[in-house]
Amino acid sequence: MINRIQSIEDVIMFTKEIIAEGTRIHPDDDFREMVNMETDEPTYTIEEADMRNELMNQYFDICDKEGTDIYGIMLDVYQKEMGDENVITGSSKIEN
Numbered sequence: 001m002i003n004r005i006q007s008i009e010d011v012i013m014f015t016k017e018i019i020a021e022g023t024r025i026h027p028d029d030d031f032r033e034m035v036n037m038e039t040d041e042p043t044y045t046i047e048e049a050d051m052r053n054e055l056m057n058q059y060f061d062i063c064d065k066e067g068t069d070i071y072g073i074m075l076d077v078y079q080k081e082m083g084d085e086n087v088i089t090g091s092s093k094i095e096n
Contacts, residue, residue: 004058007062008073010062011062019077019081020081023043024037026074032050047093
C-alpha cells in the first residue's frame with residue numbers, strides 16, 4: 001500500500017490499490033464505512049480505514065494543487081480497471 005500521495009501518479013496508484021482490495025470507492029466516503037464488493041462485509045479495521053482516510057485527504061490536496069477533477073480521475077481509473085469503458089467517463093483524460 002502506498003503510504004503517501006505526492007503526485008497524480010500516486011493518486012492513480014492509490015485508486016488502483018483500493019480497487020484491487022475489492023472496495024466500492026468514492027472520494028467522499030469514509031473508509032470506515034466501506035464494504036468488500038464480494039462479501040458485503042467491512043473491508044478495513046479502524047486503523048486501516050484511518051490510514052486510507054488520511055491518504056484520501058492527501059489525494060484531495062494533490063488533485064486541488066494540480067487542478068485535476070478528483071471525481072473524474074477516480075471514475076476514469078475505476079472504469080479502466082473494471083473494464084467499464086462504455087460508461088460515462090470523467091474529465092481527467094488519464095492515459096494509464
